[in-house]
Amino acid sequence: MMLGYYFALALASLRRNVALTALMIAAIAVGIGASMIVLVVYRAEAGDPIPDKAHQLYAVQLDNWGPVRHMVSSSQRGDGLEDQLSYADAVALMRAHAAKRQAAMYATSMTVLPENAQLSPFTVSARATYADFFAMFEVPFVYGSPWRAAQDEAHAKVVVISNKLNQSLFDGANSVGRYIRFAHGVYQVVGVIADWRPVPRFYDLTVGAYGDTEQVYLPFTTAVDGNLAQNENTDCNQNAPGGSRDLQSDCVWIQFWAELPTLQDAQAYRAFLRGYARQQQQNGRFHWAARTSVRDVPQWLQYEGVVSGQVELMVLVAFGFFLVCLVNAAGLMLAKVMEQSTRVATRRAIGADRWAILAQYLTEAALVGAAGGIAGLLVTQLGLSGAGMLFSNDVFRIVRLDGSSISIEMSLAIAATLLAALYPTWRATCVNPASQLKTR
């Protein structure tokens, strides 16, 4: 009951000094708005792309280059391990089948030759991988299903296509069983996947962390047969000359993921990898004790440095700005409270205790915070659409002001404003109730 009263009082008080109120709300709105723009982006960049399997999927690394590697690779991180595997190792690990599920994969592109001869050929992004890819990454299907493991073995000319490609080639009809003519040959459609977009696209960060998923998926074995080149990063060194199309080389160009449901599975797989590396050393391929590594999804994103320094710096600057806005609002609130000291004294004389004054002004602050938060949502929305045009970074195009961001923004605005209001409110409770008798 009292709360409703404080609410009414706060509204009346805010209406009384419109300029000051507007200034406070504006300060909080731009502060929280700017902060949320970058926070939304940061949350997307630092987000978990596959929450229920984050700790069951592991990226596999193997040191097939040995000591000669310095500065040689674009994918090299601080620990000197490559983040991709060579063809020989990827195929050996696939054959070993030591995990519940596993998939070697690489990004490539395919040229579609439309049935209609009037249309020009066009290129689509493609991923060469194994049947386990779809179950491992929980890829949703509209029609059909993944190809079977036997089709990997048989180098089958089958594809799974995206909903988007299905729209443009088959007008969205169930295309399972139909054929697509690519420059490399004719492939049969076995499945159509629904819109699927992990953010960040953790399974292959060499092609950008926020891009679209591929339009076409085909068996790795078939792609290698067709001499489909790896599109993005192929890394070679003195020990590993050649190119991705040289299957004997030690160039690295293949991502490898394993699904290991329990920690025991992960331990066992680590042991298996170490054994594999030792074996390579024993049979003379490596002249060094090759290190190995498996990292789960969060560790992998951290290792690959998905969150860009620029975004971190923007978060810093935006929250610094928010802090200035809050200090600003606190100063204005203080002025407002001081201006109202007569009224506070009257209320105190009439019998309001300190808590009543505290509650009244904190309610007012919460109201300012909420108004600032709502106006801030507008700022964020405008800012995000502006940033989408400004930045090529795909993350700006995929981030949305979703429910959880909105609630974060609102609670942050209100909490921060309440915090800023603490001192002015405390000052209000200190107003001497006798001051009204003494000012004369």
Added chain:
Amino acid sequence: MGPLPTLAELRWNKAGALSIAAQIALALAILCNAMFVIHAQIALMTRPTGIDESDIFYIRSSLIGDQGTWASQEQADVAALRATAGVVDAYVTNSVPLTGAGGSVPISLRPDQVRPNTMAAIYLAGGDALRTLDLHLVAGRDFRPDEIGDFYPSAPGSGRAPGAVIITQALARMLYPDGSALGRSIFIGVPGSSRIVGIVRRLQVPWTSASGWGSNFSEDSVLTPARLIDKNVLYVVRARPGQVPAAEKSAAAALRANDRMRVLDGPYAMKPTRAYAYRDDLGFSIFLAAVTWLLLGVTAAGIVGLTSYWVSRRRRQIGIRRALGATRGAIVGYFLGENLLIASAGIVAGTALTIGLNLWIASAFGMPHIPVGYVLAGIVTLLLLGQLGALWPAWRAASIPPAIAARSA
């Protein structure tokens, strides 16, 4: 009572003064560091590539026919491009600057070196690269026709070092600081050695990131006398000055006329390519600049708001001062002085904060330390902002009539 306020007089509204000082301190720290970062970004975005960007465009071509047809198709394409109206020259290659896609090789002075001296971008320059890109030789010569060979990256064992290479001046100086690079041999990570036959003034690597791949060898490029023969190639075309748009249209039409069954990506002129390459950096700079402007606006509004409030609280006191003979100027001076006092306190704290923030940014993002000039500029900006913010309320204070003192409250 002097015309200027004293610290003792500020004590009555410590909190308000503190709030303004804190805002100025924070604003100074953010302003200086943001300006510094923005300038660094602008320097990054305006780095020259060394090529004649205003007249150059490129087209990516992806052939559908099999390997046997590629060489003849490319020859026909380059010939068609050269014959196109408004085109000065054209060649086929793997990459050009600003595209973000290309190859790199380790550069060593000895074949058995474990750790290469540096990395360098590799540009295949079997055709008329120097003339098309408008690169300037500072030493040596262009490739001779007998040095140029076909290069099939898809063929197994294609990795043999070219006999001759042209390198950039930056790379030459890095490898041979005494200036004796010309004529020497280097190793580029594949069997065989390569002799440096020419040095060009400048040719940037294809990657433009401030801190990512390529950032620590951004001027180190190697041109090889290899004619790229592949399914996917890049045609680089130089148009006559001012004729890029027309030449782009006719060049694409010429390629399509040569072979309709292919996928063309482009044409892309270098100017939009540059804009695209640095879009994130531009966006980042715009964001920082926008926040900085908002910050100054909010700080100024806060100063106006609080100073106005102080004036309204002290109307009577001001009236009394006026009645006692203070001039309008003295009243304005009083409030400006008060602001100066508060702002100075903020600036002392802010300078420390600026340096702290910069140290942190420097260590976390690998940026250099902030020059004193930025801090001084920031201090002057905020002092002026404070004075401007206080001026209007001070002026209103000065127009309070002295008669107010005579009225009883």
Added chain:
Amino acid sequence: MLEMKNLSKVYRTEIIETYALRELSMHVREGEFVAVTGRSGSGKTTFLTIAGLLEEATSGEYRLDGVDVRGLSDTRRSRLRNEKIGFIFQAFNLIPELNVAANVELPLRYRRMQRSERQRLASEALERVGLSARARHYPSELSGGQQQRVAIARALAGSPRLLLADEPTGNLDTQMARGVMTLIEELHQEGATIVMVTHDPAIAARAQREIHVLDGQIVDIIEQPRLVGVASGGHATNAS
């Protein structure tokens, strides 16, 4: 009703101690109308702040309606103020953003009274001061005299045991002042206990008793026979 024994109030700064009240003792009986007079700086305002529980005395004893108020917490004192005292200020001190009815309800709000009860008491109080018709108006729409009547209604609304008036006519012109004084006298006749601080002898003369304060001490108590309005000079020492 109001009983003070040897009350002193000392204001200390770094340099000096100022005695605003010195060993003041007084007694106000239920239903009495007492005026406290004195020159500016005599300590009469300090007396009012202590009587109204706005400040605490430095030493001495004060019982309000039988309650010893020494050492009470802020919340207890606030509640006592709310329940036992009605304030009438010189500057009215109405809350400008609240309308007349809401202003009058204010003390009842802090008593957490039910809405219907609150509204009934407020409208009764407004009726009593003759401003029922103005319940929806805002203070700025009323004349000074009307504003003071609203303030009196606000003081009455909580049925306090004691009305404390601080120069209630100080900000009013003569005619309005006369109206307000008539209202206060009527309230007294209806049984209210009233303590009024004023420096105006003509206003003070309308009280039953006039207590004259000088330098924080009571120097004179004048009983007003109220028949002919002539002050009879019955001198007395400090009442106990």
